[in-house]
Amino acid sequence: MSDAIRYWLLLHYKLPAQPSASRVYIWRKLKRLGAVLWLDAVWVLPDTPHTREQFQWLSAEIIELKGEATTWLAHSLSPEQEAQLMRQFTDQVDATYQKLMAQLKKRNPDLAAVSRQYQQTKQADYFQSALGRQVREQLVSRRGDKQS
Amino acid sequence: MKWLTWENIAVDRMACAWLIRHYIDPKAEFLFVPSGSKDWPKDATPFDIPGTKLSHHRGHCTFSTLLREYKLKDAMLQRIAEIVDEADIVHDITVEPVAPGLDFICRGIRQTSTDDHEALERGLLIYDALYAQLKVTPH
Numbered sequence: 001m002s003d004a005i006r007y008w009l010l011l012h013y014k015l016p017a018q019p020s021a022s023r024v025y026i027w028r029k030l031k032r033l034g035a036v037l038w039l040d041a042v043w044v045l046p047d048t049p050h051t052r053e054q055f056q057w058l059s060a061e062i063i064e065l066k067g068e069a070t071t072w073l074a075h076s077l078s079p080e081q082e083a084q085l086m087r088q089f090t091d092q093v094d095a096t097y098q099k100l101m102a103q104l105k106k107r108n109p110d111l112a113a114v115s116r117q118y119q120q121t122k123q124a125d126y127f128q129s130a131l132g133r134q135v136r137e138q139l140v141s142r143r144g145d146k147q148s
Numbered sequence: 149m150k151w152l153t154w155e156n157i158a159v160d161r162m163a164c165a166w167l168i169r170h171y172i173d174p175k176a177e178f179l180f181v182p183s184g185s186k187d188w189p190k191d192a193t194p195f196d197i198p199g200t201k202l203s204h205h206r207g208h209c210t211f212s213t214l215l216r217e218y219k220l221k222d223a224m225l226q227r228i229a230e231i232v233d234e235a236d237i238v239h240d241i242t243v244e245p246v247a248p249g250l251d252f253i254c255r256g257i258r259q260t261s262t263d264d265h266e267a268l269e270r271g272l273l274i275y276d277a278l279y280a281q282l283k284v285t286p287h
Contacts, residue, residue: 029238031240032240049255049258052183053158057237059198060198060203060204119248
């Protein structure tokens with residue numbers, strides 16, 4: 001797996017300044033997908049049939065909103081750059097996982113809310129964060145001890 | 149009628165094929181062209197290809213578009229559309245617990261099928277099951 005060439009999807013787009021709601025709408029979708037905004041220039045996702053389709057549709061939506069979008073399939077020429085990019089994906093989900101961990105340390109955490117957020121975050125956890133596994137273990141172990 | 153879409157079908161296209169077969173065109177013949185292709189026979193109706201009429205519109209899936217275009221009013225089909233919408237398209241607010249599982253299973257069906265024709269046939273069973281279960285337990 002680690003020796004295989006990794007492919008990345010790049011999305012570069014532009015939307016009219018108004019209405020700003022469209023810009024927020026697209027930005028929220030990208031965040032929800034767990035895409036990384038690389039160097040403030042281009043949105044990146046690891047390439048899978050699923051992410052490919054998501055970027056294709058997102059581009060179609062951007063065009064429907066009177067914007068412009070291009071999607072690219074790319075591989076990095078530098079293993080270090082690639083490692084850095086992968087770290088950024090993990091950092092992104094870890095930021096949420098950390099908040100969930102903090103919630104779980106409270107006296108009476110809202111376990112249902114934490115589990116919902118965990119599930120959402122998990123969908124954008126492309127490189128299986130270790131912290132995510134810890135959140136999961138915490139949640140599972142607390143299923144039965146709500147009253148204690 | 150000939151219906152055409154890009155290769156590697158998943159949750160939305162399997163739903164569309166099921167809908168076409170059961171409610172629009174029982175004799176439907178499905179064709180697949182490589183992803184990204186914009187070149188197809190004139191007598192085929194494209195679906196779920198960005199930029200065509202029968203595709204996503206305003207953040208809704210192609211299944212929803214088919215319901216609208218073919219004026220299918222069945223309430224259960226509307227429910228399936230809501231679920232497929234959430235399974236196929238990324239949303240920051242989600243209200244369909246069935247959706248992520250449905251998406252995952254459909255991706256798995258494509259993985260275990262030798263080609264899109266086989267995946268499509270197998271997908272029919274999934275949507276028969278979804279329809280039947282929604283009838284028993286409105287979800």
